[in-house]
Amino acid sequence: MFDIQAIRAATPGCENRIHLNNAGAGLLSRETLTTMTGHLELEASIGGYEAAASERERIAQTYANIAELINGRADEIALFDNSTHAWNAAFYSMSFKRGDRILTGRAEYGSNVLAYLQIAQRTGAEIVIVPNDEHGQLDLHAMENLIDNRTKLIGVSHIPTSGGLINPAAAIGQIARKAGVPFLLDATQSVGQIPVDVEALGCDMLTATGRKYLRGPRGIGFLWVRTSALEHLEPFVAEIASATWNGDRGFEWQPGATRFETWEYSYSNILGLSTAVRQTLDIGMEAIGPRCTELGASLRGQLDAIQGVTTYDLGARKGAIVTAKIDNIPTDVAAAMLGKQGINVSTTAPEQTQFDTEDRGVHPLIRLSPHYYNTEDEIAQAVRAVSDLASRAR
Known part of the structure; x- marks a missing residue:
């Protein structure tokens, strides 16, 4: 202990x-606070671009620390200014059409629900709410029976914002893998509160924030994307961090999950998150x-x-x-x-x-x-x- x-x-x-x-x-923690204020002081003393360049290795270590925490790889991590934007980057990179089905649970987070509703209005896709079982968690048997060839996504909140429920994410992942359906897990409340292992969970995409149980700063979140899922995703934003101009009238996506990122960051927040994650790993x-x-x-x-x-x-x-x-x-x-x-x-x-x-x-x-x-x-x-x-x- x-x-x-x-x-x-x-x-x-x-x-x-x-x-x-x-x-x-x-x-x-005091250490996280010192990391953040130290970088802000460095920006003030030598310049923002210069400070980021001087801390390149420590910034890169953030990806490695997060990957270690969730048992992924550093090139599968993308950083965002919050977890909702991270979740949006994954969800809106998928393609839906009339008749497609999105399976979710009663405990799904409000912003995710609004995104489902918007896509349903835009495309005619159907939102299917999997009922709860006798314990109040997502009913695995019911979900398995609801999956058919129209099911294009399973989207679940691991732990909801509104209570102590821990949904059986690993069992959901097994069902998703068996059916060949992409699985997007909102782990905003679970990363840092309970062990989270993307391999054991079997999800294809996972999102989380820094500010909650990781004890990091506000204004930072991340997305993990399984490498094999990239071929099925088309990032909905292309910009100079996510893509490379080919010299003509086209571009190529950056390798790995960096194709979902944007160029500008608060590097103070990134380094603060890295320190907080490292502390979590050390404990x-x-x-x-x-x-x-x-x-x-x-x-x-x-x-x-x-x-x-x-x-x-x-x-x-x-x-x-x-x-x-x-x-x-x-x-x-x-x-x-x-x-x-x-x-x-x-x-x-x-x-x-x-x-x-x-x-x-x-x-x-x-x-x-x-x-x-x-x-x-x-x-x-x-x-x-x-x-x-x-x-x-x-």
């Missing part, structure tokens, strides 16, 4: 807050994953024991995101009251998981999301605060 107190001492935000909003943005997901799951289970169980509090997390397997409601207190008010006590939480929104909202209608909910650097005492303090609110509301 890692030294939690040493990690907390190296995390400035732990000094004055109980941070249970890691599904929103994790706390930066080890084999330690981080169980710690996150245990904290989530402890928090969920203690909240369930409070009269007037209900938790709403689905799934046979649950992670560190815990969603709840306090009777007789509007969700936004409860979240604000916890914030005034120095407890960082957030809330879910109906429009962020539209298909789940259609099915359950439980949103908005208070979302509490611990990470490995949170302590059992912090969990207990948060539970006491929620209990006090519930008691006063009865």
